[in-house]
Amino acid sequence: MQILPSYRASAGQAGLELAPFRGVRYAPELVSGLAQVTSPPYDVIYRGKQDQLMAEDPHNVVRLILPQPDPGRPGEEYRDAALLLRRWLEERVLVADPEPALYVYEQGPAGGQDGDGADHDPAGPGDRTGSALNGVQRGLIGALRLADPADRVVLPHEDVSPGPVAGRLSLMEATQANLEPIFLLYDGSPAGRAEAGAAGRVIAAAVARQPLVDARTNDGLRHRLWAITSPADLAAIAADLAPRQALIADGHHRYAAYRQLQRRRHEAGQGPGPWDYGLALLVDSASYPPHIGAIHRVVPGLEVRRAAKLAATAFTVRALPGGSADVRAAVAELDHESAHGPAFVLAGAERAYLISRPDPEQVEAAMPEQASAPWRALPAAILQELLITRVWGLTDDECSVRVVHHDAGAAVAVAREAGGTAVLCSAMSPGDVYAVASRGERVPRKSTSFAPKPRTGLVLRTFAHG
Numbered sequence: 001m002q003i004l005p006s007y008r009a010s011a012g013q014a015g016l017e018l019a020p021f022r023g024v025r026y027a028p029e030l031v032s033g034l035a036q037v038t039s040p041p042y043d044v045i046y047r048g049k050q051d052q053l054m055a056e057d058p059h060n061v062v063r064l065i066l067p068q069p070d071p072g073r074p075g076e077e078y079r080d081a082a083l084l085l086r087r088w089l090e091e092r093v094l095v096a097d098p099e100p101a102l103y104v105y106e107q108g109p110a111g112g113q114d115g116d117g118a119d120h121d122p123a124g125p126g127d128r129t130g131s132a133l134n135g136v137q138r139g140l141i142g143a144l145r146l147a148d149p150a151d152r153v154v155l156p157h158e159d160v161s162p163g164p165v166a167g168r169l170s171l172m173e174a175t176q177a178n179l180e181p182i183f184l185l186y187d188g189s190p191a192g193r194a195e196a197g198a199a200g201r202v203i204a205a206a207v208a209r210q211p212l213v214d215a216r217t218n219d220g221l222r223h224r225l226w227a228i229t230s231p232a233d234l235a236a237i238a239a240d241l242a243p244r245q246a247l248i249a250d251g252h253h254r255y256a257a258y259r260q261l262q263r264r265r266h267e268a269g270q271g272p273g274p275w276d277y278g279l280a281l282l283v284d285s286a287s288y289p290p291h292i293g294a295i296h297r298v299v300p301g302l303e304v305r306r307a308a309k310l311a312a313t314a315f316t317v318r319a320l321p322g323g324s325a326d327v328r329a330a331v332a333e334l335d336h337e338s339a340h341g342p343a344f345v346l347a348g349a350e351r352a353y354l355i356s357r358p359d360p361e362q363v364e365a366a367m368p369e370q371a372s373a374p375w376r377a378l379p380a381a382i383l384q385e386l387l388i389t390r391v392w393g394l395t396d397d398e399c400s401v402r403v404v405h406h407d408a409g410a411a412v413a414v415a416r417e418a419g420g421t422a423v424l425c426s427a428m429s430p431g432d433v434y435a436v437a438s439r440g441e442r443v444p445r446k447s448t449s450f451a452p453k454p455r456t457g458l459v460l461r462t463f464a465h466g
Helices: 047-056 077-090 162-175 198-206 231-241 252-267 304-311 327-338 360-366 373-377 379-391 408-417 430-437
Strands: 024-026 094-096 102-109 137-145 182-186 213-216 221-228 246-250 277-284 295-299 316-319 343-348 351-356 402-405 421-424
Touching: 077 094, 077 162, 137 198, 162 252, 182 252, 198 221, 198 231, 221 231, 246 252, 246 430, 252 277, 295 379, 295 408, 304 316, 304 343, 304 351, 304 379, 327 343, 327 351, 327 408, 327 421, 343 379, 343 408, 360 379, 373 379, 373 430, 402 408, 408 421
Parallel strands: 182 277
Antiparallel strands: 024 094, 102 137, 102 221, 137 277, 182 246, 213 221, 295 402, 295 421, 316 351, 343 351, 343 421
16 A cells, blocks of 8 residues: 655755664563553543553653643653653663664554564565554654755644644753654655565564564553664665655654754754654555544534534535434444545434535635645545534634544543534545645644554663664
């Protein structure tokens, strides 16, 4: 499945670079288990989950990535995280690997392999589909050279908010570290051919060895890590990646923070340094097609019957017989209708409505003048510009429109509690994401959620170690 088209850097232009570094990893003998000290990415951890992670082991990485504010010492949480990281390094709970490496990272079903380090993927490196079918994802963790957006080497597809960027920047400044990788995709197949490129062949050879890390987490996934240190292998990977282009799948706020930190250091006259790179997981989307989950909305206070009545001025509206009690049937109707064009389900209280076939003239009138045709065709753009902004007269921000990831039933439950309307959406396709990002545009806020996301804490990068 090709997501990114063939790309070649122009003469004199720096291409995609993933540099080896001395990874900092947990010493397994000093913690209760790697599953107990690692966590999901910071931005998907809710408060109850954070408390659970901290209770699993006093050394859980969540204490570093989401340090708790002290009411008596406002603004000191990032300094506290830095002191904690330093203490764990001094106590050798966290230890730097002896030599620079790129790390092969594999995520897959916990029951799929036997732990002996052997590769049980039924597809060999020349088969581009087998690994996707059995749910395994493999990629390379390394230090990504930061690129100016104008270079078209690293493509963002989402806008960022100043608050989260400032928070991640403050954490990096305090800890002098990248504590969790961003997630990028690239097309690793040679032009016009189906087999894996050089990086893919090195990865296939690495996973036949005993892993450095082998952990099963309670979400049913197994996480394994191998180090690539051979100069020949590192050179082959570097040559393979250099002419390619990558799409940021997850981690836009962290990437923006990477770039801000780099700019600060350069403006301070510090020149080249570890701030010219950021920790990243790079996955070949041709070998391991990603999954993009649907992201739903909840509009508090907008009663669902009124929401549907207003929507009827610009969409075809049909009441669903099962109402909001039968979320599964509503999602099935949505999936069927979305195959033919933009569609959404409005649900809340006891009712649910399928809305589809937006009026083309109203769609056109609602769109920003500068938006490209691919952007205007996005269901997420029609949702934001036509339904939310023009028809309902709302501002699409966090106060007026809440975001609920993936779980349609949870979105409906939130809508009922808030006396409002859940807007159930279909997932965006990878091709649509690239069509927008390749033009330098951004998709509407919170439109994509790529999975599986890398586990935080398996390998960290400190500036002192590369």
